Each structure stands twice: as C-alpha cells, then as structure tokens.
Amino acid sequence: MKIFVIFILLCIPSLCSAQSKVQTQERPGLFWYFSGLRPFKDIDRRKYDRLILDLTYNDWLGDNGPFENDWRSIGFGASLYKDIQLKRTENIGFGIGLGYTYLNHRTPRVFYVTPFSAVQAAIPPPNDSILSSFLTIHQFYIPLELRLRSKGWKHKKITLGLRIGIQPIMNISSFRTIEQEIKYSEIKLKEEHNWFYIAPYIRLGLRNWSIFFAYQPLNLFSETGSVNMQPIQMGLSLSLF
Numbered sequence: 001m002k003i004f005v006i007f008i009l010l011c012i013p014s015l016c017s018a019q020s021k022v023q024t025q026e027r028p029g030l031f032w033y034f035s036g037l038r039p040f041k042d043i044d045r046r047k048y049d050r051l052i053l054d055l056t057y058n059d060w061l062g063d064n065g066p067f068e069n070d071w072r073s074i075g076f077g078a079s080l081y082k083d084i085q086l087k088r089t090e091n092i093g094f095g096i097g098l099g100y101t102y103l104n105h106r107t108p109r110v111f112y113v114t115p116f117s118a119v120q121a122a123i124p125p126p127n128d129s130i131l132s133s134f135l136t137i138h139q140f141y142i143p144l145e146l147r148l149r150s151k152g153w154k155h156k157k158i159t160l161g162l163r164i165g166i167q168p169i170m171n172i173s174s175f176r177t178i179e180q181e182i183k184y185s186e187i188k189l190k191e192e193h194n195w196f197y198i199a200p201y202i203r204l205g206l207r208n209w210s211i212f213f214a215y216q217p218l219n220l221f222s223e224t225g226s227v228n229m230q231p232i233q234m235g236l237s238l239s240l241f
Contacts, residue, residue, distance in 0.1 A: 047083045047085075047241075048083055048147075048149070048155075048157075048208070048239060049081060049083060049095060049147065049157075049159070049208075049239045050080065050081050050082070050083050050239070050241055051078070051079075051080055051081070051239065051240045051241055052078070052079050052081070052237050052238070052239050052240075053076070053077070053078050053237065053238050053240065054076060054077040054078070054079075054101065054212055054233075054235060054236070054237050055074070055075075055076050055235050055236050055237075056074070056075045056076065056077070056101075056212065056214075056233040056234060056235030056236075057071070057073060057074060057075075057233070057234055057235055058073045058074070058075045058103045058104055058105050058231065058232075058233055059073065059105070059231070059232050059233075059234075060105065060220075060229045060230055060231045060232060061215075061229075061230045061232060062219070062227070062228035062229045062230050063121075063227050063228045063229065064107075064109060064121055064227065064229060065229075066232065068107065068108065068109075069105055069106055069107050070106040070107065070108070072106050073104055073105050073106045073107075074104060075101065075102050075103045075104045075233065076101070076102055077099060077100060077101030077102065077139075078099065078100055078101075079097055079098065079099030079100070079141075079143055080097045080098055080099070081095040081096065081097035081143070081145070082095065082096055082097060083095055083147075084096070090149075090151055091148065091149060091150065091151065092146075092147070092148060093147040093149070094144075094145060094146060094147060095143065095144070095145035095147055095159070095161070096142070096143065096144055096145070097142070097143055098140075098141075098142060098143075099140070099141050099142075099143050099163070099165075100138075100139065100140055100141075101138075101139045101141070101233075102136070102137070102138055102139075103135075103136065103137040103138075103139065103231060103233070104134065104136050105134065105135040105136070105137075105231075106132060106133070106134055107121070107133050107134070107135065108123060108130065108133065109121040109122060109123055109133060110122060110123075110124050110130060110133050110174050110176065111133070111135060111172035111174070111187070112172075112187075113187060113189075113192060114225065116223065116225060117191065117192050117223045118192070118221070118223040118224065118225035118226040119172075119189070119192050119193070119220075119221045119223070119226045119227060120225075120226065120227050121227050121229075124176065127178075128176060128177075128178055129176065129177040130174060130175075130176050130177075131174075131175040131176060131177065131182065132174065132175045133172075133173070133174040133175075133176075134171075134172070134173050134174070135170070135171075135172050136170070136171050136172075136173075137167050137169070137170050137220075137231070138167065138168065138169035138170075139163075139165055139166070139167045139197065140165050140166055140167075140168075141163040141164060141165025141166075141197075141199075142163070142164050142165060143161050143162070143163050144161060144162050144164070145159050145160065145161040145162075146159070146160045146161070147159050148160075153207070154206065154207055155206075155207065156205070156206055157203070157204075157205050157206070157210065158202070158203070158204055159202065159203035159204075159210070160200075160201075160202055161200070161201045161202070161203070162198065162199070162200050162201070163197075163198065163199040163200075163201065163214070164198055165196075165197060165198075165199075166195050166196060166197070167193070167194070167195060167197055168195060169188075170188075170189040170193045170220070171186060171187065171188050171189065172186070172187050172189065173185065173186040173187070191222070192221055192222065192223055192226070193220055193221050193222060194218055194219065194220060194221065194222045196218075197216055197218055198216070198217070198218065199214045199215060199216045199231075200214070200215060200217075201213060201214035201215070201233075202214075203237055205237065208238060208239040208240075209236070209237070209238060209239075210236070210237045210239075211234075211235070211236060211237070212233070212234065212235050212236065212237045213232070213233065213234045214232065214233040214234075215230065215231075215232050215233075216230050216231045216232070217230055218230065
C-alpha cells in the first residue's frame with residue numbers, strides 16, 4: 001500500500017505537467033478558455049483571434065510618399081471579434097467585430113488649409129526649418145474577415161479582411177523655427193476630410209502572431225484641390241485569445 005501511494009505521488013507532477021502542456025498547445029494565449037456568457041457547444045472546436053492588438057508603421061501613397069515619413073510614424077490598434085467557424089471544417093472561418101486604430105504620420109512636410117478648405121502639404125523653405133510635423137487620425141470600424149488556417153495548435157493562418165468605418169478625429173500639427181523662434185501650430189480638421197473610409201487588409205502568421213498590411217483606397221481629404229493621400233499600414237499583430 002505504501003509503495004502504491006508513493007507511486008501516485010511521484011506521478012502527479014508529471015501528469016500536471018503533461019496536462020498543462022496540452023492546454024497550452026490546445027488554447028495558447030491569455031483567456032483562451034473564455035467563451036463569453038455561454039459555454040462552448042463543442043469543446044474541441046477551438047476559438048482563435050478574438051482580441052487582436054496591432055502595432056504598425058504608418059505611411060501613404062499618392063502625391064506624397066511612400067516611405068518619406070519618419071520611421072517613428074508608429075500607430076496602434078485593437079479589435080474584438082466573434083470567431084465563426086464552419087462545423088464541417090476547422091480550416092475556414094469568419095470574423096466580425098469592432099475595432100479602433102490610431103494612425104500617426106510624422107512627416108517632413110507641413111500641412112495647411114487653403115482659403116477654399118482644401119488641405120495641402122509642402123516642404124518648407126530653407127529659412128523655415130521644420131522640427132517635427134504630424135498628421136494624426138483616430139478611426140473606429142467594423143472588421144469583416146475570411147479566415148483560412150491549417151489544423152493543429154501550431155497552425156498557419158491567412159486572414160483577408162475589410163474595415164468599414166469612420167475617422168471623426170483628424171489633426172495636423174507642427175513645430176517649426178521661423179526667424180530663430182520655435183512656433184507650434186495645430187489645426188483640428190472638421191469638414192476638410194472624409195469621415196467614411198474602407199480599408200482592405202491581410203494578415204499572415206503562425207499561431208497567435210502575424211504580420212499585418214492595410215490600405216485605404218479613398219483619399220483622406222474631401223475638398224477638390226486637396227493633396228491626394230491614401231494611408232497604408234504595415235506591422236505586427238498579436239492575438240491575446
């Protein structure tokens with residue numbers, strides 16, 4: 001009897017370790033067992049990519065760029081999804097949710113609004129030295145995704161998505177030295193930019209990490225005569241659960 005008890009006590013750590021390893025493999029990440037208000041209907045059908053954080057470099061195409069912005073043009077975003085899987089396969093799924101992203105463009109150009117409410121950007125003259133210039137955008141959106149992934153806990157994945165949203169807050173600001181004096185200017189755009197936007201995007205990754213690329217085909221600014229700019233984002237995405 002004593003030998004049997006000792007044997008059980010020796011086996012418990014290895015059993016716990018094996019169970020922990022299986023759980024980590026089956027549902028890697030924070031809150032991977034979280035199912036919301038209701039339990040899973042199918043406990044073996046795993047849920048992935050339900051809370052995704054993005055860290056991106058921000059640039060644009062059009063009249064200015066690309067790759068003219070400072071490397072510190074860093075933005076971020078977060079999106080919460082419902083992962084919808086087809087019952088007949090684990091390889092194809094869909095995602096829908098809500099998201100927010102912050103675009104930060106640090107540029108060598110100075111933005112200004114013309115008397116006709118058009119937005120333009122220009123490199124300042126030599127006697128007007130620019131210290132820093134920013135275009136910042138706050139976006140709220142509904143993401144729609146087609147999710148393709150391989151089987152297994154080390155699954156590879158390809159996500160094709162479309163963001164449909166609004167960008168109600170857009171500011172342009174700059175620090176410049178004019179006649180050896182540092183001057184700061186800020187303009188909060190109201191009607192000069194397009195509120196509505198769409199952005200197709202793609203994610204390529206392994207497990208809960210992926211690289212991210214998004215493109216906005218519509219011009220940022222609404223008025224005729226404005227500079228043509230279509231934002232692009234590229235960076236890393238992390239799925240917490």
